[in-house]
Amino acid sequence: AQSVTQPDIHITVSEGASLELRCNYSYGATPYLFWYVQSPGQGLQLLLKYFSGDTLVQGIKGFEAEFKRSQSSFNLRKPSVHWSDAAEYFCAVGAVLGSQGNLIFGKGTKLSVKP
């Protein structure tokens, strides 16, 4: 069965420091991968997506993610974190090859940013 694991429940980084949020997936075919961000009381906003091609994907707000098939990973990175990045981040995999179908989400990583 398809699944997504985000090993870190909560991460705290200092403002200006680099960030890497981990995501591992289990999927029987070529996955479609997404990162979403959720601010408190809000819905999910798409940061970036991977479908095919270049394994390094650029997203909004200075985020990027790298797809590594050998490690079944799709880690999210940002070189310099801003206080406004404090939020919860969800990795998701597209469950149905060839059609969008539903998404399978990880449990999320909550990011806190120290001044």
Added chain:
Amino acid sequence: NAGVMQNPRHLVRRRGQEARLRCSPVKGHSHVYWYRQLPEEGLKFMVYLQKENIIDESGMPKERFSAEFPKEGPSILRIQQVVRGDSAAYFCASSPASRQDQPQHFGDGTRLSIL
């Protein structure tokens, strides 16, 4: 362009009552998805609908829950005879097509509290 609109944002019900959650997709989007988010959890898929059709309801509880997306008007998620365990945030997402290159756009959710 308006995004996905969900109402109400907050809904309080007593055990045994009915809860009706509404979702208006992005204009032009004909695919709607409902997800449930329990505290400290990621989003769990419930149901996927196109206009007047339920495409995939594999994530819906077998009893008390139903969903519709009529030809005119918003999509409705209906929970009959609510119980405490139904307390959660319910998110609606929409997309223009059932293709992986058309990511889902999320609403801000409805927070359902059961007294």
